[in-house]
Amino acid sequence: MTCHTKYTRALTFENLCQGVLNMQNLWSFKVNLPMGHRDGYSLYLKPSGITLNNPAIYILESPENQKLIDALRQHFTRLNILSGLAPELASATANNSLYIEVMLAKFHAEAPSAPPPSPSNQSGSEDCHVPFASDSCGAYALGDLEELSPLVPWRRIFGAIHDECKELEGEQANCLNSLLGGVHNIIPTKSSYFMRISKAMERKSFTLNSGKVLSGPSAWSSYLRTRILYDVSTLLPQPFLEANFDLDSQISGVENMPPRWQKCVRAVSKSLPYTTNSLYLALHFSPKARGEGEAIVDFIKRSFIKDLRAEEWFDEETRGEALKKAMAMAIHVGSPSEYVALKYDVSAGAYFNNSMNANKAKVLRDLSLLEQVPDRGRWNMQAYAVNAYYDNTVNGVFIPAGLLQPPFFNESAPMEQNFGGFGAIIGHEITHGFDNLGSQFDSDSNVRDWWSPLVAKVLPRFEKSHL
Numbered sequence: 001m002t003c004h005t006k007y008t009r010a011l012t013f014e015n016l017c018q019g020v021l022n023m024q025n026l027w028s029f030k031v032n033l034p035m036g037h038r039d040g041y042s043l044y045l046k047p048s049g050i051t052l053n054n055p056a057i058y059i060l061e062s063p064e065n066q067k068l069i070d071a072l073r074q075h076f077t078r079l080n081i082l083s084g085l086a087p088e089l090a091s092a093t094a095n096n097s098l099y100i101e102v103m104l105a106k107f108h109a110e111a112p113s114a115p116p117p118s119p120s121n122q123s124g125s126e127d128c129h130v131p132f133a134s135d136s137c138g139a140y141a142l143g144d145l146e147e148l149s150p151l152v153p154w155r156r157i158f159g160a161i162h163d164e165c166k167e168l169e170g171e172q173a174n175c176l177n178s179l180l181g182g183v184h185n186i187i188p189t190k191s192s193y194f195m196r197i198s199k200a201m202e203r204k205s206f207t208l209n210s211g212k213v214l215s216g217p218s219a220w221s222s223y224l225r226t227r228i229l230y231d232v233s234t235l236l237p238q239p240f241l242e243a244n245f246d247l248d249s250q251i252s253g254v255e256n257m258p259p260r261w262q263k264c265v266r267a268v269s270k271s272l273p274y275t276t277n278s279l280y281l282a283l284h285f286s287p288k289a290r291g292e293g294e295a296i297v298d299f300i301k302r303s304f305i306k307d308l309r310a311e312e313w314f315d316e317e318t319r320g321e322a323l324k325k326a327m328a329m330a331i332h333v334g335s336p337s338e339y340v341a342l343k344y345d346v347s348a349g350a351y352f353n354n355s356m357n358a359n360k361a362k363v364l365r366d367l368s369l370l371e372q373v374p375d376r377g378r379w380n381m382q383a384y385a386v387n388a389y390y391d392n393t394v395n396g397v398f399i400p401a402g403l404l405q406p407p408f409f410n411e412s413a414p415m416e417q418n419f420g421g422f423g424a425i426i427g428h429e430i431t432h433g434f435d436n437l438g439s440q441f442d443s444d445s446n447v448r449d450w451w452s453p454l455v456a457k458v459l460p461r462f463e464k465s466h467l
């Protein structure tokens, strides 16, 4: 893949606005297994759409915040000029965009207000925050979402995505069938935000601080134009990258532009996950390393279970729950059993289009999970990541092949050395199933606090005295 830009077929503006590509304008979405509901995946809708990710910067007045807002205004103006607008129009577009961002920041920061319009299977009315979504956070059906935010054309948006899927192969062609069919599988992670957006869309005009009155549609279109430019700017020519770097250096103080090769590596691994993961496993992960890793994992899990049996501060009821959970915990080492390649059009010299196509293919594949039976062994990390995680929704530990390399692991080192490095991390991840968050999910990943009141009282003291 060459990392330079030449456009052949740009995706339509409507595609972008409709969120087909999950561009994080106004909201972003993610398909996940909801906690405590193991029978199917849900679509999490999350508030998004502000460039500086802390809403307080937009709202609280201080010289530091003002500096950041000014930097953002300048950046927006620059992006709009680079994209072809005359300076005066670019500046007005930037001001309008910022006006909308400030408004969105207020929605982000707002405490949950009025309850949503009682979706039929919703037992509570509080906002549902991932990863703490609980039983009281029922999922919405499309009709409930439309009721919550009637001015957002949800049905048209999801319908457009569904149409895109029809061109895909196999079960992916059915993406969003269930959602469009009225299944309760949508979870807005802050319902008040979606209600507010819809109310704001109803407004015919906004009055800016300067007293200038701005038409509603023109404010929104300025905002979307700027946000889309911002989102795709990393795929655009050098002047856009330089503008991004200037903003980053004002926000975070970063002094040097990352070298080009890093960007290329990121782009390749993001767009070609099948190839990069398969190559990494073939070249850097031997069957011996996998075997030894699994043996260490097995040993540590058995020792952990032995310790649970012996701990004196447990009452028998909690010990029983903990043992059940430890025995049910699946520990995955290396990689998923297979990778399925993303399929999309690639043409030489079309970096922008290739990247957009890759992103779209990935988003559509993620959405097609909504039609599938949950896979409790599904990985959320690349095989080459030097990392590991515990997933409460499936009671599983995931240890990518990337962790089985020095300094954590060396297949020609003595076993005890690998226990010291790699083993310590496995132990750490296992304990996440039993800590203050893990205590809220039982062995089947149902949301259920299984610590007895006694243990809940003793454990913090126990932890303190052992730190």
Ligand SMILES: [Zn+2]
Binding pocket: 428, 429, 432
């Ligand atoms: Zn941890």
